[in-house]
Amino acid sequence: MQKTYYDPADLKKFGKISEWNEELGNKFFDYYNSVFEEGELSAREKSLIALAVAHTIQCPYCIDAYTGDGLTRGITKVEMMEALHVAGAIRGGASLVHGVQMMNKVNKLEM
């Protein structure tokens, strides 16, 4: 039995989730593919957003997929790292902004 939760080879099998529920699986992939088409945002911009979100949700499959996707689109490593810092800033900010709640509570409870 495999001793790690994540296997890079599983990424290639992503499409197989449709096998156990074709209708919902197909609906998901139709939606997924539509999301990443050129729109008001370019496919390149969407790829960078996906890369940043992948790091925020810490999905190793998504990180692999959108790092590779970024390279195919000519996205540079500097651009990728900038996107990650945006994710990091939002993620860090999300923790820190709750500090206001902490401060409110402290201010309410302390004499």
Add this chain to the structure above:
Amino acid sequence: MIKSLKRRNSELADGQKQLKILSNELFSEGHLPTFKQKISESGQFPLRAKNLEILQINVGYMCNQVCKHCHVDAGPDRKEIMTRETMEQCLEVLKNTTAHTLDLTGGAPEMNPNFRWFVEEASKIGVKDFIVRSNLTIMRSNKKYYDLPEFFKKHGIHVVSSMPHWTQGKTDSQRGNGVFQQSIEALRILNELGYGMENSPLKLDLVYNPSGAFLPADQKSLEADFKSALRKDFGIEFNELFAITNLPISRFLDYLVATDNYEDYMYSLVEAFNPATVSNVMCTNTLSVGWDGSLYDCDFNQMLDLPVNSKIKHISDYQEAILQNREIAISQHCYGCTAGAGSSCQGIVS
């Protein structure tokens, strides 16, 4: 500067060794379907040559650059150069074929000492499209090449040049330090002469090869990104961008194996196989002539030493009637030309 595989005495300098690796030798689990099996599924085997449209001539493997992905394994240490006698044989064929495009490649074709003579003679014969695949830096590498842009203009040459990226870092990493800056200088000079400018008959196309173990994205969107960045940062214009998939041969194969990317890359090529590209791959309307006059279905087969399936093997024996409808020689590297939108020396094929 890195050395060629041949200079390093690498076993991958040998086409037969490369073909052996491509025959699934290195796969850790299972085997990939053969290209023959894959095209048979869609009833496209055997792949046959159509009427000759493009005569592609490799005038030598000598080059002033040593790019990491080069499928020719070209470099300053490669001495294979086409002789004037072989060039004369090519000219004789050009006079008597249906080919409307002449495509000169290398190495750096300009480094062949008979290059200018050949261009002048070929120009007299006249073709619809006369391509020289220039690496750009050759125009700035030595004073004896400084007048190449004017020479190209004089003969109405269609310049096709490699440009891996619009940033210095990615370009220099694939093609060598200083390549980006010299390429930008050469592009500026070509633009000043009218190359790549709107409504100008002087065509300047760029070629994009991914700088690593991944496939190219959509050619049109890459072209838009290249145009926008090169215009904004350097005021440079060009006509079209050709996105070419790196084929797993020669120096790129060496890179794939050395970096443990080979299996994944082959899987990604097979996964992206597009049967709609097969009928338009470059080998069906192109004949590739090696520096010694040997005939191949494409430049990649030339580097693998996979000759045409015909009793005519050399340009000096050329007979169109016999070479027509020949069965194209294929192997696993052909997945590279049939992945996604397809790939050829003119970019996508579907």
